[in-house]
Amino acid sequence: MENSENTPKKVMLSGIQPSGDLHLGNYLGAIKNWADRANDYDCYYFMADMHTITVRQNPADLRRRTLEQLAQYIACGLDPERNTLFIQSHVHQHAELGWVLNCYAMFGELSRMTQFKDKSARHTENVNGGLFTYPCLMAADILLYEPDYVPVGEDQKQHVELCRNIVQRFNGIYGDVFKMPEPFIPKAGARVMGLSAPDAKMSKSVPEGCVFLMEPPEDIRRKFKRAVTDSDTERCVRYDPENKPGVSNLMTIYSAVTGRSYDEIEAEFEGKGYGAFKPAVGDAVIETLRPIREETQRLLKDRAYLESVYRAGAEKASRVAERTLRKVYKKVGFLAK
Numbered sequence: 001m002e003n004s005e006n007t008p009k010k011v012m013l014s015g016i017q018p019s020g021d022l023h024l025g026n027y028l029g030a031i032k033n034w035a036d037r038a039n040d041y042d043c044y045y046f047m048a049d050m051h052t053i054t055v056r057q058n059p060a061d062l063r064r065r066t067l068e069q070l071a072q073y074i075a076c077g078l079d080p081e082r083n084t085l086f087i088q089s090h091v092h093q094h095a096e097l098g099w100v101l102n103c104y105a106m107f108g109e110l111s112r113m114t115q116f117k118d119k120s121a122r123h124t125e126n127v128n129g130g131l132f133t134y135p136c137l138m139a140a141d142i143l144l145y146e147p148d149y150v151p152v153g154e155d156q157k158q159h160v161e162l163c164r165n166i167v168q169r170f171n172g173i174y175g176d177v178f179k180m181p182e183p184f185i186p187k188a189g190a191r192v193m194g195l196s197a198p199d200a201k202m203s204k205s206v207p208e209g210c211v212f213l214m215e216p217p218e219d220i221r222r223k224f225k226r227a228v229t230d231s232d233t234e235r236c237v238r239y240d241p242e243n244k245p246g247v248s249n250l251m252t253i254y255s256a257v258t259g260r261s262y263d264e265i266e267a268e269f270e271g272k273g274y275g276a277f278k279p280a281v282g283d284a285v286i287e288t289l290r291p292i293r294e295e296t297q298r299l300l301k302d303r304a305y306l307e308s309v310y311r312a313g314a315e316k317a318s319r320v321a322e323r324t325l326r327k328v329y330k331k332v333g334f335l336a337k
């Protein structure tokens, strides 16, 4: 949707890497909070395919997952008529602004990024330059569209903060070029932990503790039944992340999918113990994901439609991105064509 000239809408933007199949953490931490915003915001959501090659990918799988992710965005409620949905590599301005911003991010601050430290420890054979400067490309993704809010899960907050540092540094030199973006972190679901090891965030790299959006219901049910709960003796459903991380994580998931508060959940399962609670969370998740899975499968059969969506998305995104890039090129002193 275009901003009306009289009442400019605020802008929202976010992206997900098509590096693996989407999971419940991506859904609750990010996508769920993107839908239904189009009335109030001008929304841009993209598949961050350029970010994924910081880790080696199978090219055919990357193509398949990128298209699947687009279908999932739509199935999760992002209407392409009201949200700009696009693929990062289709909008060349991301790479171009990313290069400029590389020159305004400091080695020290990039070295402190948790995601860089984690990934370079996990992929010791491939600690490449892209992995290190990744936050500069992410800052470009954001700043090209001048968003007010960037809805992400807790783990991406550090990258948005680095983007804010870059804005401050750049604007300090050249004047008011970039708008300062704010991270927008959900109350429930900002950090969904793994079901098999609730001391680490849910991630595709630990598949037994990760619930994928396209997973069959029986597999989801089994994962929740096997979810690690806590070894305390009281075995009651009570929110206490410090002493009961497993149960508290399940409560967070249940709260995010049902909208119930922790007090309401405690009351619902009073005297029932973990044996009743775990399958109930599984069932609630299955019912939330069922329509998303079915709609994704339906959309994937219509490739021409998906292509029309990402083409129109890239066209709109490029127009906005080009405006920002021109402004930046002028400010840093590049001669106009």
Ligand code: TYM
Residues within 6 Å of the ligand: 013, 014, 015, 016, 017, 018, 025, 026, 027, 028, 029, 030, 048, 051, 137, 138, 141, 142, 150, 151, 152, 153, 154, 155, 156, 159, 189, 190, 191, 192, 193, 201, 202, 203
């Ligand atoms: P990515 O692809 O790792 O994750 C996508 C989104 O899902 C959220 N998320 C979670 N939220 C709650 N619990 C979890 N266990 C969990 N796991 C993932 C992430 O916080 C994120 O919001 N660098 C980004 C992608 C990106 C981006 C951007 C985001 C590229 N450019 C510009 C916003 C704006 C990333 O790797 O997210």
